[in-house]
Amino acid sequence: MKQLDRTELSLLVALPALILAAMVLPSWIVNYVQVSLGMGLVALGVMIQMRAGLVSFGQGLYFCIGGYAAGLAGKYLGISDLFALLLIGILAALIIATTLGFLLRRYREIFYAMLSLAVSMILYGLLSSTEELGSTDGFNLPVPTYLGMAPSGEAARMTLFIITAAVVVASAIALNRLLRSSLGYVNEAIRENELRVEYLGASAHNAVHVTYVIAAVVSSMGGVLWALSLGHVDPEMTNWTTSGSFVFVCILAGTGSIVAPLIGTFLLEILRVYAVEISPNTWQMILGTVMLLTIIFLPKGLWSLLAKSSTAKRFDPEADANTQPGE
Amino acid sequence: MLTAVAIAVDGLGFAAWLFLSSVGLTLIYGVMRILNIAHGGFYALGAYASAWAIGLYVQTGNPVALSYLIIPVMAVIAGTVAGLLIERGVLRFMYGRDEVLMVLVTYALFLILEDVTKLIWGTDSYVAWQPAYALGTVDIMGIPYTVYKLAIIGVAVICGGSLWWGLTHTRVGKLLLVVIEDREVAGALGINVTKFFTVTFLIGATLGALGGALTAPEISVVPGIGAEVIVMAFAVIVIGGMGSIPGAVIGALIVGFARATSVHLYPPAELFSIYLVMAAVLAVKPYGLFALSEGRKI
Amino acid sequence: MDVILETRDLKRTFGAVVAAHNINIRIHAGEVMGVIGSNGAGKTTFVNMVTGYLPPSSGEILYRGKSMIGLPTRVITRKGIARSFQIPQxxxxxxxxxxxxxxxxxxxxxxxxxxxxxxxxxxxxxxxxxxxxxxxxxxxxxxxxxxxxxxxxxxxxxxxxxxDPALLFLDEPTSGVSADEKMEFMGTLIEALKSSDTAVLFIEHDMEIVEAFSPRVVAFYEGTILADGPTAEVLTNDKVREFVIGTEFHRTADTEGVA
Known part of the structure; x- marks a missing residue:
């Protein structure tokens, strides 16, 4: 481990803070935190693709693969160990994403969005019509055990929370490394100008493929953790509207920092719970309006308000005028 | 043999519905380069408006015969009002922006439309079976079919035919075809592209609403139908090649027959057969069967 | 000097249009050469083919004696052939x-x-x-x-x-640079490249610059090579004067204001 940057330090500080908070705060809030940590990992998967200029409207696919892989392993193999389930989810995502990646890496822009949506809907169709897996109702997961230990009651709740938080923090630090790595830089370059990337001697296809697989793995971990904390999976996990909500989080929070989508997911989850209660029929309208306003007025998301130095440059009037044609 | 006939008739029926629901989407993409997720919202608006109006009309004891007029009228009203508000109110400020960004914008608009529909018509389901029921059924080789379903095939042919005639025989249509074929040439010819955008968007929105309005008598109109139909429409136009109208015909036929085949031979595969076909076509033909040309880069 | 790049009967068609044909060029290690020709003469098509962006319809490209046909751009770049762009990428x-x-x-x-x-x-x-x-x-x-x-x-x-490429193509390096700065600009450029042993092929419309910086010139006309040789010879060649420099003069005059 070389030196940590500020984001990584704050993530490390956040871990004990989260655990401490979980001990004091009422359990319903802790529940939301835990659920949104799982979903936050999927949003991170969407985000690292966005950094390469790719918008996935089908990230729910891997959210669902993670959840169902864990569920199936519990249902048919009787596995309830969290780490084993996590590993099974990762393996499933790894195999499927590596295969699908050969198809998806050829696509950019709206075609990438459409194709990722299409493959996620294949799974949706498949699961919705599979009666053995409860069709659209889905099925329940086992209560997780931990390397042979089976805590109960409050201890079980806390254990799952601590492990979830630890996995998310570790993943976020790894992804932060990814963004600063050569691959991260190449991805930025692909977003800006793929032609130049090829002319510098790198394969944009390979970079996109690797990024796609990493995003899938992270999302599947989110799926396993989410499913275990809810104790249930259903095909809605891979419906395109679910994938859309992950995209929404990234647009709203911005892709400037790895922390942004995590916080964004949590705030959205809390907001959703209240909004659905107060006014169930205008909730999506509020979401849509906020999203429109964000796109128009804060193209780099809410996070850009915090990171002022990078926003100052955004308002240089020459910046847009000089954008070359044919990009 | 019987199954083959059933697949053929059902396939055509599905294809007709798919074509009507997706041709507006491909038209808008072809001309404006906007992949309009809000199209699903237009479909839902059309379905609700038509089911609601037919319900009101029939309840008051009016003859069913005239209810067929309500369908296109409500589609035009829903499509025009929503289309105008969205195009004039939001989209026109964003023309020329990145295509992916426009997908996100129309996704936001889709979310808004979903709730607008709920605010107007609530969350209860609407049924307006009378127009479909009144036409009765007809036997094709011993299998009963509702005449209404067959009539939709006719409507799809008429809509597709008149759209194609309009594009190839009117001045505006020919110019739109030029814009679809080659944006740069269109600019060079001095066509004021944005002038045509409003018209195109309204036609596309109305077609989407018409798809919903025509389907309303056959289904129970409930929240969420917009989200369902938009992914089917995506499959259709992506297979055919986004922006291509002949592509939408082919795409609708392929998806329609794929779905009919699985319905009759292996029902559980119904939903995913559509996307499987889409992924299969794209694996071979990355930009659909009738892809639009891209300009030179360097 | 060693020949590092050689093309044999390189041809590229777009439908019925022949964008380039009969292109036979030998480039030696470390040399500097200018390429002239009006727009559409096939200069950029040539660069696009050699760098793997555009597959040739027929013909052969040999780099250090090995065929480059069918290799993707990134592989060719890694082998030591680089390029710049008319519109900076x-x-x-x-x-x-x-x-x-x-x-x-x-x-x-x-x-x-x-x-x-x-x-x-x-x-x-x-x-x-x-x-x-x-x-x-x-x-x-x-x-x-x-x-x-x-x-x-x-x-x-x-x-x-x-x-550190062995061969560098510069696609109109001075386009978009104002007329009175072109000479100095090109000077900076050639000076910066001199330290390495890079062969430089630059596409240029300004004959003064070509004369000042390249001992050898290739003239393109209607998709093929009209003349290839020492700069003084090529620039005084009758055909080159008639078909290339004549049109170049008008072109330069036309675009001067824009730059």
């Missing part, structure tokens, strides 16, 4: 130094490492050094999209040279 929203760092990172790693940090002091030093060679280090922390065309052209070329 940069990462618009990133800073100049980030553009250079990406170029260096890619040059150093055929497959980008996933978790190893991309940037270290040493790499930054190399980036600054490269920028200094082209006289643009003072812009290092500006966003590329905000800079003037001439500076962006230099960044474009600086990025193409980070891998």
């Amino acid at each position: 940069l990462f618009q929203e990133l800073t100049v130094i980030d553009n250079m760092l990406i170029a260096l990172t890619i040059a150093d790693n055929p497959a980008p490492p996933v978790f190893k940090p991309a940037i270290d002091r040493r790499l930054e030093g190399r980036a600054i050094e490269a920028l200094e060679r082209f006289g643009i280090a003072q812009h290092a922390h500006r966003e590329v999209g905000t800079l003037a065309q001439g500076i962006r052209k230099l960044i474009d070329i600086a990025m193409a040279t980070v891998s």
Whole structure:
């Protein structure tokens, strides 16, 4: 481990803070935190693709693969160990994403969005019509055990929370490394100008493929953790509207920092719970309006308000005028 | 043999519905380069408006015969009002922006439309079976079919035919075809592209609403139908090649027959057969069967 | 001198249009040559074919004696053939130094490492050094999209040279540079490239620049090579005067105001 940057330090500080908070705060809030940590990992998967200029409207696919892989392993193999389930989810995502990646890496822009949506809907169709897996109702997961230990009651709740938080923090630090790595830089370059990337001697296809697989793995971990904390999976996990909500989080929070989508997911989850209660029929309208306003007025998301130095440059009037044609 | 006939008739029926629901989407993409997720919202608006109006009309004891007029009228009203508000109110400020960004914008608009529909018509389901029921059924080789379903095939042919005639025989249509074929040439010819955008968007929105309005008598109109139909429409136009109208015909036929085949031979595969076909076509033909040309880069 | 690149009967058609045909060129290690010809004469098509962007319809491309046909651009780049672009192909929203760092990172790693940090002091030093060679280090922390065309052209070329190519194609390096700065601009450029043993082929419309900087000139006309030889000879060739320089004169005059 070389030196940590500020984001990584704050993530490390956040871990004990989260655990401490979980001990004091009422359990319903802790529940939301835990659920949104799982979903936050999927949003991170969407985000690292966005950094390469790719918008996935089908990230729910891997959210669902993670959840169902864990569920199936519990249902048919009787596995309830969290780490084993996590590993099974990762393996499933790894195999499927590596295969699908050969198809998806050829696509950019709206075609990438459409194709990722299409493959996620294949799974949706498949699961919705599979009666053995409860069709659209889905099925329940086992209560997780931990390397042979089976805590109960409050201890079980806390254990799952601590492990979830630890996995998310570790993943976020790894992804932060990814963004600063050569691959991260190449991805930025692909977003800006793929032609130049090829002319510098790198394969944009390979970079996109690797990024796609990493995003899938992270999302599947989110799926396993989410499913275990809810104790249930259903095909809605891979419906395109679910994938859309992950995209929404990234647009709203911005892709400037790895922390942004995590916080964004949590705030959205809390907001959703209240909004659905107060006014169930205008909730999506509020979401849509906020999203429109964000796109128009804060193209780099809410996070850009915090990171002022990078926003100052955004308002240089020459910046847009000089954008070359044919990009 | 019987199954083959059933697949053929059902396939055509599905294809007709798919074509009507997706041709507006491909038209808008072809001309404006906007992949309009809000199209699903237009479909839902059309379905609700038509089911609601037919319900009101029939309840008051009016003859069913005239209810067929309500369908296109409500589609035009829903499509025009929503289309105008969205195009004039939001989209026109964003023309020329990145295509992916426009997908996100129309996704936001889709979310808004979903709730607008709920605010107007609530969350209860609407049924307006009378127009479909009144036409009765007809036997094709011993299998009963509702005449209404067959009539939709006719409507799809008429809509597709008149759209194609309009594009190839009117001045505006020919110019739109030029814009679809080659944006740069269109600019060079001095066509004021944005002038045509409003018209195109309204036609596309109305077609989407018409798809919903025509389907309303056959289904129970409930929240969420917009989200369902938009992914089917995506499959259709992506297979055919986004922006291509002949592509939408082919795409609708392929998806329609794929779905009919699985319905009759292996029902559980119904939903995913559509996307499987889409992924299969794209694996071979990355930009659909009738892809639009891209300009030179360097 | 060693021949590093040789093309044999290179041809490219677009439908019924023949964009290039009968292209036979030999480029020697370390030489500087100019390419002239009006727009549409096949100059960029030639560069696109040799760099793997555009597959030739027929013909052969030999680089150090080995065929390059069918290889993708990135592989050809790694073998030592680089190019700049008429319209600079940069990462618009990133800073100049980030553009250079990406170029260096890619040059150093055929497959980008996933978790190893991309940037270290040493790499930054190399980036600054490269920028200094082209006289643009003072812009290092500006966003590329905000800079003037001439500076962006230099960044474009600086990025193409980070891998120390054996052969460098410059596609109209002075287009977009104002007329009275062209000479100085080209001087900076050739000076920066001289330190390495790179063969440079530059496409140029200004005959004064061609005369000043390249001992050898190739003239393109209607998709093929009209003349190839020492600069003084080619520029005084009757056909070249009639078909290339004659039209060039008008072209230069027309576009001067725009630049």
